[in-house]
Amino acid sequence: MDELKIIESCLLGNTQMFSRLIDNYKNMVYNLAYRMSNNNPQEAEDISQEAFLRAFQSLAHFNPSYKFSTWLYQITLNIIRDKFKKKELNPTSLDAPIETDDSEFYLQPADLTNNPEQIITRKEDVRTVQKAIYSLPLKYREVLVLRHLQDLSYIEIANILKLPVGTVKVRLYRAREQLRKILETSI
Amino acid sequence: MNCQKIKKLLNSYIDDALEVEIAQQVEEHLKSCPVCNKEYQILKKIETALNSFSPKTAPADFTQNIMAKISQREIQIQSSFLDQLKKRAFIPRFSFRLLGAAAATALLVFFAFTFILNTNSPDNSSICSAEVQFSLRISDSNKVHTVAIAGDFNGWDPQANTLQDPEGDGIWTATLKLPPGRYEYMFVLDGEKWLPNPNALRYVKDGFGNRNAILEINNCNST
Numbered sequence: 001m002d003e004l005k006i007i008e009s010c011l012l013g014n015t016q017m018f019s020r021l022i023d024n025y026k027n028m029v030y031n032l033a034y035r036m037s038n039n040n041p042q043e044a045e046d047i048s049q050e051a052f053l054r055a056f057q058s059l060a061h062f063n064p065s066y067k068f069s070t071w072l073y074q075i076t077l078n079i080i081r082d083k084f085k086k087k088e089l090n091p092t093s094l095d096a097p098i099e100t101d102d103s104e105f106y107l108q109p110a111d112l113t114n115n116p117e118q119i120i121t122r123k124e125d126v127r128t129v130q131k132a133i134y135s136l137p138l139k140y141r142e143v144l145v146l147r148h149l150q151d152l153s154y155i156e157i158a159n160i161l162k163l164p165v166g167t168v169k170v171r172l173y174r175a176r177e178q179l180r181k182i183l184e185t186s187i
Numbered sequence: 188m189n190c191q192k193i194k195k196l197l198n199s200y201i202d203d204a205l206e207v208e209i210a211q212q213v214e215e216h217l218k219s220c221p222v223c224n225k226e227y228q229i230l231k232k233i234e235t236a237l238n239s240f241s242p243k244t245a246p247a248d249f250t251q252n253i254m255a256k257i258s259q260r261e262i263q264i265q266s267s268f269l270d271q272l273k274k275r276a277f278i279p280r281f282s283f284r285l286l287g288a289a290a291a292t293a294l295l296v297f298f299a300f301t302f303i304l305n306t307n308s309p310d311n312s313s314i315c316s317a318e319v320q321f322s323l324r325i326s327d328s329n330k331v332h333t334v335a336i337a338g339d340f341n342g343w344d345p346q347a348n349t350l351q352d353p354e355g356d357g358i359w360t361a362t363l364k365l366p367p368g369r370y371e372y373m374f375v376l377d378g379e380k381w382l383p384n385p386n387a388l389r390y391v392k393d394g395f396g397n398r399n400a401i402l403e404i405n406n407c408n409s410t
Contacts, residue, residue: 015257022250030245045246052253061345063333063378129236147202148237154204173198179233180226 003068010059018059021068022052028069028150029076035145036080038134047083051076066159073160077142084138132182140175147172188212193223200227201234315366317404322360323350323374323384331376334359338372338399345375367406371399 003024009017026048033047034040054075055062062071133141146157158165188196193216199205200213217224325331334350340363341347350359371391374382383390387400 016254018257019250019254022253026245026249027242030249031243034243035240041243041246044243045249048245048249049253053256056253056257061378065332125232126236126239129233130240133237144237148234149240149242169199172202173195176198176230176233180229183233184229 004064007059007062007064007068010056015056018056021055025069025072026052029072032073032076032145032150033080035149036077036141037083039130047076047079050079054079067156070156070159073146074162077160081138128183129179132179135182136175136178140171140178143168143171144175144179188216190216190220190223193217193220194226197223197227197230201230315406316364317367317406318362319365319402319404320360320362321350322358325357325359325376327357333377335375335378336361336363336372337375337381338402339370340365340372345378350374365402365404367404370402370404372402373397373399 003021006017006020010021029048029051030044033051034044037043037047051072055072062068133144136144142161143157146152146160152160154165154168157163158168161168163171193213196205196209196213200210203210205213217227321336323334325334334352335345336348336350337343337345348361348363350361352359371393372384374384376382381397383398384400387402389401389403390398391401393399
């Protein structure tokens with residue numbers, strides 16, 4: 001059954017069908033929330049739950065000419081932005097210790113070298129980059145997370161953020177520039 | 188290509204978003220220029236670090252928890268008439284804040300409206316109806332993807348009757364067959380921005396800070 005049929009079915013009163021949409025998209029939403037909320041699992045779960053509940057409430061207003069994922073990303077990011085405004089989510093300072101679980105570092109790209117020293121450097125890099133991301137302004141963090149952790153194209157990001165593709169490119173560029181400046185000393 | 192130019196292209200180079208020829212030029216330059224190459228290496232490290240974040244999985248009871256809330260009817264799909272009224276009151280304010288008051292005002296100013304009551308409806312049935320053409324002119328069509336009309340005649344459903352712009356000239360139209368009566372309605376842009384018809388003859392306050400346009404059809408003039 002395709003997505004639109006599921007949505008239609010929900011709107012006709014078969015609300016149980018909504019669980020299929022949740023199953024299809026829960027990891028996508030959870031990952032976005034997790035990365036945007038400074039890798040905080042509790043915060044990530046709260047944000048994702050709220051995103052799906054909001055999506056359910058306004059299901060009648062979903063515009064089928066967009067991808068469902070795009071709409072869901074928008075809802076999730078809106079919740080995150082609200083939380084930032086209310087200071088429920090705080091950007092961490094570079095000096096603050098960052099909470100990371102070690103599982104982060106086992107899944108490495110295949111081109112990993114066998115030199116243990118380099119593996120350690122890579123772990124350090126990941127940690128440092130992660131720290132640096134959370135010191136960036138929200139608008140830069142958004143594009144970086146969407147581009148890298150969600151592996152979206154420029155066009156998809158542009159649709160989600162309702163920005164021209166050119167602006168997305170510029171933001172990505174500036175985000176990386178800022179990251180580079182922060183990391184130049186530490187990497 | 189000089190270093191300045193290469194610097195600007197590095198991001199797209201890393202994203203594989205350059206044309207093959209230009210990518211080759213960048214590659215050549217990086218081989219011969221240690222300054223740019225160093226910058227590239229740092230960017231590359233950032234990329235690698237970013238890409239090596241492992242994907243997370245939502246908790247096992249995630250779906251169950253949400254569905255529990257839904258089935259306890261704490262949360263419902265907003266589609267009742269009252270909710271529509273609330274939505275019309277809240278959404279414009281929300282989008283105003285987003286767009287900024289200036290942008291919103293500019294948008295409104297650019298709307299023009301033409302309204303034609305077609306009295307030549309060939310309808311011989313005992314319940315007669317008039318063909319009403321609604322049209323809305325949107326000066327900056329690129330910003331609007333869908334236009335719909337919602338009102339008493341379709342249960343305020345923002346998806347039931349959409350306006351079309353086949354010529355792409357910014358004039359969106361829809362023709363509805365309506366029996367005589369008094370109707371209140373609003374336009375809906377992109378399924379979420381509720382817009383009172385800026386040029387309607389009469390309005391009524393909807394009690395939520397917005398206003399509905401009024402359309403009255405007195406007879407069908409069936410021929």
